Amino acid sequence: MTGRFAIDIETVSPTLDRYERPPDFGDPRYFELLAVVLGYESPAGDRETEMLFRTADSPEDELALCGRVAEWMDAREGETYLTYGGGRFDRPQLLGRIERAREACDDDGEAASRLARLLEDELEHDDVQPDAWDAFGEYTRLEDACERVGIDPEETRWTDYEHGIDLDEVRPSKYRGFEKVLNADVPVFGERYVALADAGATETLTFRALRDLLDHYGREDIVHLFDLADARPFDGD
Numbered sequence: 001m002t003g004r005f006a007i008d009i010e011t012v013s014p015t016l017d018r019y020e021r022p023p024d025f026g027d028p029r030y031f032e033l034l035a036v037v038l039g040y041e042s043p044a045g046d047r048e049t050e051m052l053f054r055t056a057d058s059p060e061d062e063l064a065l066c067g068r069v070a071e072w073m074d075a076r077e078g079e080t081y082l083t084y085g086g087g088r089f090d091r092p093q094l095l096g097r098i099e100r101a102r103e104a105c106d107d108d109g110e111a112a113s114r115l116a117r118l119l120e121d122e123l124e125h126d127d128v129q130p131d132a133w134d135a136f137g138e139y140t141r142l143e144d145a146c147e148r149v150g151i152d153p154e155e156t157r158w159t160d161y162e163h164g165i166d167l168d169e170v171r172p173s174k175y176r177g178f179e180k181v182l183n184a185d186v187p188v189f190g191e192r193y194v195a196l197a198d199a200g201a202t203e204t205l206t207f208r209a210l211r212d213l214l215d216h217y218g219r220e221d222i223v224h225l226f227d228l229a230d231a232r233p234f235d236g237d
């Protein structure tokens with residue numbers, strides 16, 4: 001028996017306006033990787049999580065991030081990787097961003113290519129979302145699916161961090177008033193994070209607060225995925 005992985009990606013969309021909906025969620029032109037959130041469960045049931053971030057605003061750094069993900073996974077033994085909606089988004093976006101970054105910097109990106117081989121050929125993909133949607137209805141979010149099976153994810157509250165961004169000033173009216181970080185808020189924080197990282201401002205209070213916020217949000221997305229997968233078959237009643 002070997003272990004299993006869990007994967008989730010966080011993205012930014014610097015070519016779009018804030019909160020603008022991408023024309024096509026399957027098209028990697030509208031996204032760039034911000035971070036990759038990883039989980040691992042050993043054969044003994046021990047679990048660990050890691051969130052690997054971009055460190056610069058360049059295609060070379062995006063390739064390097066993918067290479068670091070491959071190295072992290074290669075250091076552990078597993079046969080499958082879990083996602084929630086990864087068949088429609090995370091997996092094709094990772095593969096698509098690898099190709100676009102390689103083209104942009106004219107780099108073979110062997111380490112990143114290693115990640116592509118892991119995702120496409122060497123590991124079995126187990127997307128939990130289709131089962132959840134069948135049981136709980138289409139467009140059921142990960143947090144809602146967790147709650148339906150008795151898992152209580154911890155919210156990330158944007159007001160708990162000194163990042164200097166007032167979301168209620170930049171959010172569309174339909175999102176204002178929510179204390180928790182929403183998926184649509186991540187690019188706002190993420191683009192600021194990447195800009196500060198690219199400028200070398202990694203010791204500032206703002207950068208550290210952004211990293212802490214994004215890290216908490218990302219890990220909460222991944223830490224419960226093993227238990228959600230194990231709760232199948234879901235009872236939709």
